[in-house]
Amino acid sequence: MSEESNNKVPDNRNQNEGRKSRRDFLKNVGLFGAATAAGAGAIYSGYKYEQNKGSSEMVRVLTEDNRLVMIPRDQIQTVTLDQDALQKRGREGLEGHRWVMVIDLAKCRNARKCVDACQSAHHLRPHEYHITTLVMKDAPNTAPYFMPKPCQHCDNPPCVSVCPVNATFKRQDGIVLIDNERCIGCRFCISACPYSARMFHWQEPVMADTYEEEQPDYDVELNVPQRKGTISKCLFSADLVRVGQLPYCVTACPNGVFYFGDENQDAVTNGTTKETVRLSQLLKQNAGYRLMPELGTKPRVYYLPPKNRLFDAPDEDMTGTQIQETV
Amino acid sequence: MRWSLHLILPFLTFNFLQLNGQENWEVPEERQGRLSPFEFSDSIQQQGSIHYSVNCASCHGTPGQGNFERLDPLPVDPATAEFQENTDGEIFYKVSEGRGLMPSFKNVLSAQEIWEVVGYLRTYNADYVQEVRPTAELSAYGGTVELLMAHLTDQNKIQVVAKGTRHGETQPIEAAEVALRVKRYFGDLQLDETKFTNPQGIVEFDAPQELPGDESGHLELTAHLVNQEMFGITQVDTTLAVGQAFVPVSLTRDRAMWNVVQKAPIWLLLAYTLSVLIAWGIIFYILFQIKKIFDIGAELESKS
Amino acid sequence: MYKYTDTSITDNPKLDKIAKDLLQPVGLNIRFHIWMGLLTLGLMACLYAYWIQLNEGLIVTGLRDHVSWGMYLANFVFFVAASLIGMLISGILGLLGQEWIKPIARIAEIIAVAFAAVAGMVIVSDMGRPDRLPYVFMYGRIQSPILWDVTVVTTYMVISLLLWFIPMIPDMAIAKSRMDHCPKWLSFVYNILSLKWTHHPEQYKILFKATRILFILVVPTAFAIHTVTSWLFAVNPRAGWDSTIFGPYFLTGAFVAGSAGLIMAMYFFRNNYRLKAYITTEHFNKMGKLLFLTGLIYLYFNINEYIVPGYKLKTADAIHLKELLTGHFAPLFWSVQIGGLIIPLILLLFKRFRQPGILTIIAVFVFIASWFKRYLIVVPTMEHPYLPKQFLPQEWMLYQPTLIETAITIAPFILVLMIITVLSKLFPVVPIWEMAELGEQHEAHETHPIDESSLSDETDIKSHSDE
Secondary structure, X not given: OOHHHHHHOOOOOHHHHHHHHHHHHHHHHHHHHHHHXXXXXXXXXXXXXXHOOOOOXXXXXXXXXXXXXXXXXXXXXXXXXXXXXXXXXXXXXXXXXXXXXXXXXXXXXXXXXXXXXXXXXXXXXXXXXXXXEEEEEOXXXXXXXXXXXXXXXXXXXXXXXXXXXXXXXXXXOOOEEEOOOOOOOOOHHHHHOOXXXXXXXXXXXXXXXXXXXXXXXXXXXXXXXXXXXXXXXXXXXXXXXXXXXXXXXXXXXXXXXXXXXXXXXXXXXXXXXXXXXXXXXXXXXXXXXXXXXXXXOOOOEEEEOOOOOOOOOOOOOOOOXXXXXXX | OHHHHHHHHHHHHHHHHHHHHHHOOOOOHHHHOOOOOOOOOHHHHHHHHHHHHHHOHHHHOOOOOOOOOOOOOOOOOOOOHHHHOOOHHHHHHHHHXXXXXXXOOOOXXXXXXXXXXXXXXXXXXXXXXXXXXXXXXXXXXXXXXXXXXXXXOOOOEEEEEEEEEEOOEEEEOOOOEEEEEEEEOOEEEEEEEEEEOOOOOXXXXXXXXXXXXXXXXXXXXXXXXXXXXXXXXXXXXXEEOOOEOOOOOOOOOOOOOOOOHHHOOHHHHHHHHHHHHHHHHHHHHHHHHHHHHHHHHHHHHHHO | OOOOOOOHHHHOHHHHHHHHHHHOXXXXXXXXXXXXXXXXXXXXXXXXXXXXXXXXXXHHOOOOOOOOOOHHHHHHHHHHHHHOHHHHHHHHHHHOOOHHHHHHHHHHHHHHHHHHHHHHHHHHHOOOOHHHOOHHHHOOOOOOHHHHHHHHHHHHHHHHHHHHHHHHHHHHHHHHHHOOOOOHHHHHHHHHHOOOOOOOHHHHXXXXXXXXXXXXXXXXXXXXXXXHHHHHHHOOOOOOOOOOOHHHHHHHHHHHHHHHHHHHHHHHHHHHOOOOOOOOHHHHHHHHHHXXXXXXXXXXXXXXXXXXXXXXXXXXXXXXXXXXXXXXXXHHHHHHHHHHHHHHHHHHOOHHHHOHHHHHHHHHHHHHHHHHHHHHHHHHHHHOOOOOOOOOOHHHOOOOOXXXXXXXXXXXXXXXXXXXXXXXXXXOOOOHHHHHHHHHHHHOHHHOOOOHHHHHHHOOOOXXXXX
C-alpha cells in the first residue's frame, strides 16, 4: 500500500515479459544505487572525505531534494535515472511550489497550437486530448468564445479520490499525474471528472511500434510511453516544469493566451511574450475566475473573461463542433 | 440570430478602429532611426529565419506566400513593399513592443535576435542596402560602471546607486535608467516602473513587502541599467530580506479523501477496518461452528 | 458428552416420500449434458469476443472518452442487484419468521451465489488492464468506492455461499444414504459435505445458531453491497448521478429485479423438476405480492428521483431529464417505466395475475426492464457532460454498443445459468429436512425433532406458523 512498495511493482509491459525480466532485474539493482545515492551515499562520501581530505577538489552538487552540497570530485558517480527513480521523483513533485495556470480568453482565436504541441510531446492522436479548445456560449444572448481546456489540476480532485490503486495522484506542488504503469483502466476517474479532462487509450497508442523497438523508460512526468488500456491526461508538463521551462502548450501559443507560474511566488509568466507578472494583480485586475466553482473542486487553472477581445467571436456553425450552452 | 447583430455592430466599429490604428502605428522618432550594430550576413539571416519560423510564422506565414492567418486585422506579409517601407528601427520597435494582437517579443528575443529577424526579413527586399550603426556610438560611457544595491530598513526602500569610474576618478552617474527585477521560477518579475537616477546617482524603489520571498522574506533581486548601448550590460544581483516571509505548505500535507491511503480521513480508516473485521470475524466464527458440527459427528461415529 | 443419537427425523414416515421427490431431479442426465454443452458453446463464442477485446483494446466497444462506462457497468449493477434476492428472502423474510419461504430459500441463495460470483467477472470485462486486477489488493486505496465494492461483494458472496451450504448439511446426510443410483464421486462429495451429520440435537442447535447469525449479518452486508454500488455513480459530480437517494433507490430496484428473477427460477424448477407439491401456487401468490410491494417502493423512489430535479430544472439536470423524457432515450425510458414497472404493478393487484404462469410472464418483463433501467442510469448521464463535446469524430458523440460488446455482456448470463444448473443438478433445490419437518409440524407438534428447551432463543425461526 505504501509508496515505498513502488519498488516492487513488476514491470508490466506484458508483451515482452520474458525478454525483459533480466533487464528488470538490472533495473532494480540500478534503483538501489539511485535510492541510496542521496542518503547513504552522502554519509559514505562524508566518511571517505575524512580519509582523503585534501586529496581531491570539492565540487558543489544539487541533490535530489534540491539541497546544495559539496562533495569531492573523485567521489562523483554518474547515475542515470531509471524508471523507479523517475517514478519516485515524479510522485513527490517539486517542494515549495504550487503551479498555477491563467488562461486569457480575450486572446484565444482557436489557433489550436497548444493542442498540437501537447499531442506531439505526449504522442497522441488528433482526437486524443490532454488539452483542447472549446467553443463556449454562456447564454442565448451572449457571444460565443473559445476556451482552451487543460486538466484543472484541482486541489480537491474528484478523480484522485475515486482511484482504487493510487494510479492517479496529486503531488505536493499541485500537479495531478497519472501513472500508466499502475492504472488498471477502470475509468472511474473519467466518470468523476466534471471537466471531461481525461482520455483513455482505447487502442494501441500511436507510437506503439516505436516503443516496441526502443523500449524507452517510462517517465511518469511525461506519461510516455503511453499504454493501451490506461488513462492519460494533462500533466502541466511536469517534465519541463522540473527543469524550469514552461509547459508545451503555454510556449506553443502564438497569441499570449497562457500564463504559467508559481502561486507561492505570486508570479506567472506569459508563454508567448515571456513577460512575468504578479498573479494576484492579474487576477484582480481582470476579474479572474475558475470553472464550476460550485463543485468545490478548487481548480489550479484560472480564466480571465473574454472581455475586449482581439478576435472575432466564433461562428455558431463551426465545423466539427456542436455549440452547447455551458452549465 | 438576434444576438448576432448586437455582436457584429460593436465589432465592426472595433475593427475599423483597429485598421485605422494599423495604418498609424507610430514609432517614436528617436527609435525610428535605430540601426543594427552588425552587418546582416548570410549566417545572421539564417539565424533570423529560425527565430521567424518559431515565433512569427504561425500568424504571418511564410513571407511572400500570402499564407498568413486570416485574422482581423490581417497580419502583414513581411515580403510586401508596404512592409519593407519600414525602417530597420521601426521593424525592431514593432517586434520588440507589439501592439494589440501582435505580441511583444522583447522578453522572448534578445536585441541581437530581433536584429537577426530584421536581417532575415530584408532578404525579401532586393533593393535594400543596409546601413550599419557607426562603431563610435557603441560605448558612449568611457569607463567602468558599477551598481550597488542596499535595503534602507528605516524607510523600507531599496536603494540602487550607479557609479562610474573614468580616468581613475569615481563619480555618481546621473539620469541613468534603472530597472529592478526579482527572480521568479520561470522568469524575472519587474518591480515598479523603471526610474532615473538623481544627481547623486541614487534611485529608490519601494520594497515589495507583499511579494512572497523565502522563509525569512529574502528575495533575489537584480538591478540593471536599461540603456545597454550607453553603459553595456551593467547589473547587480543581491539577496535582500525585503519581501514577505513565506513558508510554503505542501498541498498533500493534510488528510483528505483524495490523498494516499496513509493520509486517508481517520473516520474512514476506522469505519472500513472495523466493518471488515466484524464481518469477517463473524464469518470465521461460523466456519468454526461448522467444524464443531463435524467434531460432534466424528465423536459419535467413534463411539458407535 | 453426547449420549444419544436423535433419530426422530430419520424415523419420520414422510421423509421417505419427500426425499424421493426432492432427490429425483438430482443427477447428471443426458438433458443436463446437452444443456451444458449448448451453454458452453455460447460461452466460447462470447469468450472469443472477449479475446478480441483483449487484443485490440476497448476500441472494439462503443465506449469512447465521453461515454466511457456503458453496457458493462449497467450489467455489473444488474448482477449485483439480482444477487440481493438471497438477502431479501433468507435475511429479511427469514428473520421475520415467514415459514413459507422455506422451499424457495435455497433457490434464492443459489441465485445470490451465482450472480454475486459472476458480478466480479463482469467488472473485469470493463477493465482496460485486466492483468492488473491484483493491484486492487496490492495498492488498494480505501477511499475508493471500488475497493469498498470489491470488499463487500466478496463478503456477500461468502455469506451467501454459507447460507446456501449450512442448511444443506442435513440434506447431504439424508441424500448420501438414499441415492444408491448416483455416481460414486457424487456420493463421495455428499459424504464430505455432510460433515458427519448425524441429526444430533446438538448439531441442530449449532446449525440454527449459525444460520440465525448469518441471517442477521447478511442484511447489512447486502445493504452495503448495493449502496456502495450506487455510490460508484453518486460520488461523481454529474447530473443524473448526483443524488442523495441513490443508495435506497438502487436497493429497492435490486429487490424488484431479484424477486422477478426468483419467480422465473421457481417456475422453471416447479415444472422441470416436478416440484409442484413443494413450490405451490400459494408460493407464487406470495411472491407476486412481494414483487408488488418491492415494485411499489421502487416506484416511490423513482418519483423522488425524477420529480425533484424536474421541479428545479437546474441546467444540467434539465438537459438530462429532457433526453430521458423526450429525447432519444425516451422510447426506452417509457417502455421500462410503463412496461416494466407501472403495468406490472397494476396487474399484480389482481389475484389471477399472481398465478404461476402469468406471474412468470410479468416477471420476465420486469426482469428485462430492470436490466434496461440500469442502462438508463449509466449511459445518459455520461452522454451529457458539463462541458460541450467538440472537435471529435461523430461516432464519439453518442454511445452505440457494438456486437462484440453485446457478446461480452451476454457471457455473464451464460455463466450464471451454468452455475445455477450445476448447483441445482448436483444438490436438491428444496431443503428435504425442512420440508419433512414442516409436514411433521402439520401433524403433531409434540414430536418435533428438536429439543425445544435448548432452543428457546431460536423460537422465531422455528415458530410453528401454519400457512
